[in-house]
Amino acid sequence: MTLELVGAAKRFASGGETVRAIEDVSLTVGAGEVVALYGPSGSGKTTLLELAAGTLHPDRGTVRFDGVDLPTLSPAEATAYRRSLGFVFQRFHLHAGASALDNAAMKLLLAGWPPGRAKQAAAVWLKRVGLERRARHPPSKLSMGEQQRVVIARALAGEPKLILADEPTASLDTERSRAILGLLTEIARERSVGLLLATHDPDAAAFADRVCDLRDGRLVARPDHRPTATAPAGDRRT
Template sequence: MAREPSSAESEDVVRLLRVNRRFGNTQALKDVSLTVKRGEIVGIIGRSGAGKSTLIRCLNGLERPDDGTIEIEGSPITGLNEKELQSVRSRVGMVFQHFNLLSAKTVEQNVALPLKIAGYDKAKRRARVAELLALVGLEDKAQSYPAALSGGQKQRVGIARALAASPALLLCDEATSALDPETTRSILALLQSLNQKLGITVLLITHEMEVIKKVAHRVAVINAGEIIEQGPVWQVFAHPQAELTRTLLSGLLPQLPEALSERLTQSRAGEAIYSVHYAAQDSAGQEQQGEILTRFASELAGHFRLIQGGVDHIQHYAVVRFFIAVPVDNTDAEQTILHWLQQHQAQVELIGYVTRNA
């Protein structure tokens, strides 16, 4: 997991306040407010067309919002002209989905390009490029051309290029979506390492909740141009509030078996089906989450049927989710179970009823 920002790094690198962007009758961004503090990795997740790309283009000055405020390191950028934006862009590195490398230039030349534009002399460029290629593990590829590289190596070159001018902020636009799972893991590990070594702030745009889970401190969920939910990653995983968030998490969290889900009814009969969410801090960690499950099973044995469940560990929290079936003809047992779970700060939701032979 990426390091937690220290108290000395608490100032905002990115601040958006009620940002709106319209294209004709389409509202691409609607009252978007978001902060990213120095040293954080923050993920922005949403489906295609949700407004993620517009948001990132507003942050690097390629799009101008219709209204609202955008600040980078405390400086407003919404009123700047093109020349003034250049100094802001030098503080913002960009990593693209499809790498955007120049095929006719070597790895060394690709990474050196922003330094050349910034006016670095040849000796300083070569020294900085060597440092960056070592940082991303491509020391031996300096004279290679992009065509000779794998997808993961190309993305490492893209990351090195984005870091060339020592930016305060790294914007990653679907940086792993063109990569296979193994390569994705290596790139995410690299981003974590850079966050830890350099303290660089990262804003990660993605449609993959697995990416958010692996590297981000906080997540914001965007839908139809609006941020509909945001918070620490462990908290959003443990207690998703928006329906879209639950959908995005459906592949990562235990779900009610489909055959049982199809039998659900709202008529009180047979068994009541409950979902239970629980999060325990890893200061007690696995021991604490194991204890609550063990105690629940032993103290309330015979009062419920365990359907399905699992435990995950996110940001030093054990996130537990399981489903139970409770006979509706034993009201005392049902109330005892609910009272016990609520006493232990579990989030409990009745999702329906099934007949006993379900």
């Protein structure tokens, strides 16, 4: 798996002005690699994830997944590509009326899997994130951290090669953020899934193998290309 952006740019017209959301960004995410997109609000993180998801097309440069230019995909191929990804966003987007298991299985059900198989696959992931005993609970009966674990199970069900995470721990306190990021990065490494993690939190960025500093849509050099800090091994467990 390789996600590759080369000289990508994305501008928006906004009230007669041009917003340079992404300017000349080149980066690569490989299998099992955890890459943080680190920058303040408005630096272009979400726009870059949308380019990676193929929901936005670059004005200049290229965005490729396994050598395929995403803007050249047909609508059906683009949908299939997005279904092949895992998404972990700040807002959970869980269905209030569905159990944790049904939520975890949702992506597979939408992709047309037989319900039995979809739930079986989702149950394996619920167990992996430590929620097997909560499978029947609706989101309202789960804590914020548990809800985010359901989202992670949903993202992993169907075995994506790439996970796009947008501020996945913005709603959580420090301790729960660390637990969730530890789990997510551990699974990515263990399953050789690429993880592109957008965050404004230095503590979250520290979980990455590589940190890309984004400012005003541009990558800025980081002296040693390593996270500012390394989370102690104990913090990576959940």
